[in-house]
Amino acid sequence: MEFFERFAIPHPSPAIYASMVAIALVTIGIIAGLTYFKKWGYLWREWLTTVDHKKIGIMYLISALLMLFRGGVDAIMMRAQLSVPDAELLDAQHYNEIFTTHGVVMIIFMAMPFIFAFMNLLVPLQIGARDVAFPRLNALSFWLFFAGAMLFNISFVIGGSPDAGWTSYFPLAGNDFSQHVGTNYYMIAIQISGIGSLMTGINMCTTILKMRAPGMTLMKMPMFTWSAFIANLIIVFAFPVLTVALLMGTTDRLFATNFFTSDNGGMDMLWANFFWIWGHPEVYILILPAFGLYSEIIPTFSRRNLYGYKPMVWSMVLISFLSFLVWTHHFFTMGQGALTNSIFSITTMAIAVPTGVKIFNWLFTMYKGKIRFTVPMLYSVAFIPLFTVGGVTGVMLAMSAADYQYHNTMFLVAHFHNTIIPGVVFAMLAGLTYYWPKFFGFMLNEKIGKWAFWSLTIGFVLAFFPMYITGLDGQARRMYTYSEATGFGPLNMVSFIGAAIMAIGFVLILWNVFYSFKNSSREIGSDPWDARSLEWATHTPIPEYNFARLPHVNSSEAFWDAKMNGHQLFRGEYEEIHMPSSSGVPFIMGMIFFVAGFSFVFSLWIPAVIALLGIFFCMALRSFEKDDGYHISVEEIKETERKLGGAK
């Protein structure tokens, strides 16, 4: 019995017990359903073992949407607790756990897989390639992310959730102040999925540098691919810092090292320093692909080519560099001198300049364009003013002297949601609507989409703009309640209403998927939006080899040129196509990583060592495996192309 006590939740509540039952029921339901409909084989062959970038992209997409739901429930609970003064819906400990998991889930397990989904779906198609450079590594990346996400998500029913904030500052996150295993989950789950992200970074950089179609020089790449390239470059340089910091944090907690302790020669502030050396580049890892999506959508629906291609590229290169030089702005109040703070104030303000360049380029793209206000375009148009507000408040926060007033208040919370929601989330939803027909063969309903858009926009403004005011009035972040005398009550109620309207918006999006699946036409052709770049040049549904013949590219909008100016995209004879074969090893490795992670969380050393050996065994197996993929014959290609309606 003693052995099992460690898995008990230190601070239970009826809601958590209810979730336990719900999780158990859903798991049983899924297993029973798969067995009843005899889908195990299908699941294994088509999804769990796939190395196809399109299917991996779709799995990232589904995971991101699930995590959005999970993080959204956290958000609603927090807003409900704060909606009236002295509320008793959640107690302090639960509130701490919820804001911690909300932050981690949304950044690491929602936004990251969302951008990886689009990178996987789009980059190979946009550069005219058949897959990414290392397809099997790509599958491993996904399964590591998935293992990390699942490990993090079981924390609240087994052993207890982390409660030291998504930033997990030491010494609070150390053993003295966070005794239960929650923070171990934080350290290890993020570690596992972070290794996956690092692999994706390397994979995507290689793909973009090495596998572009004939004629596609770097300066002829579609803008989303450029943004993905820069974001992955930042990943490669920023994630190792997180990996090492998490490892140091883990050894502090599990093996009593003293990297971040306040005595014995430890340096607690070093954690905050490392965290933000990764953390600030991380916010640009998220926003750049979002910018890339807007740069695809805005030209399509303005019927004009992207204004200022070169400045767009150079501003991103500059952002990638500057994003490494501003991290101190997250802890201006930590006690370093005025000289340091001034330096980092200036670098922070400098980063607003290339960002501003991009905003103007989008505006000039729309100027004199024939704008069609479809759902993706609505998100893009709303993004521009809303994101600008977020940027301006960012510059306010960047003034280190003034930041002593704003820091850790609701003003900060408003700032970063103001950049992340209209910036990242809107881009993801716009991209989802825009690319949906390419990957699923039918359009999402415009009318429901517009309702969802307006709910999200209005809900967003109502939920977050009041926080600027209460923040300036001194409402601190991460406080589970406040007294009536503070006067924060009414504005927090407005926030709660806004959050509820946003929740309706998300439900509408799910409803839209369901509704359109049942009602939308399947006769949409391969280019329903009259788009411009290469990903639209292939068939819908996309054949597994993407392009029967590799396209020849002469500009960043090769497909548009082919449609309008008679550019010949596909030339020559069909040739045999070489494809990578599927493999179960990445999935199995992901599961072993999960077991290893779980064992480390609870300091179960024997299973931990066995699992680590298993991981090394899989790696060794890969080195000795002889797998040259397989070939698709010319006849087969011709047959597929004919079925899909005409050769490409």
Next chain:
Amino acid sequence: MKELFPAKQVMGFVASLVLTLIALLVVFTDMSYTAGMTILLVTAFIQATLQLVVFMHAGETEDGWAIYSNILFGIVIVVLSVLGTLLILLWDM
């Protein structure tokens, strides 16, 4: 025959062994902290370059510039992060 014998790699292998031995000297002999650190840093950098060029074939393809500019980018960022960290936590605390 000349192409078949990987002279460059064998030399690289020997050189990396020698560099490791020199680094080990720091542990087994009694030298000052500064001297030890200098030896470690110098051998580490030569070692890293060696691995990169000889065994990881950096710069052998025509887009070698991509590899070298990435490395340069990395070095600049690392140096700035380390200097910034020292500034924040030691020099200007």
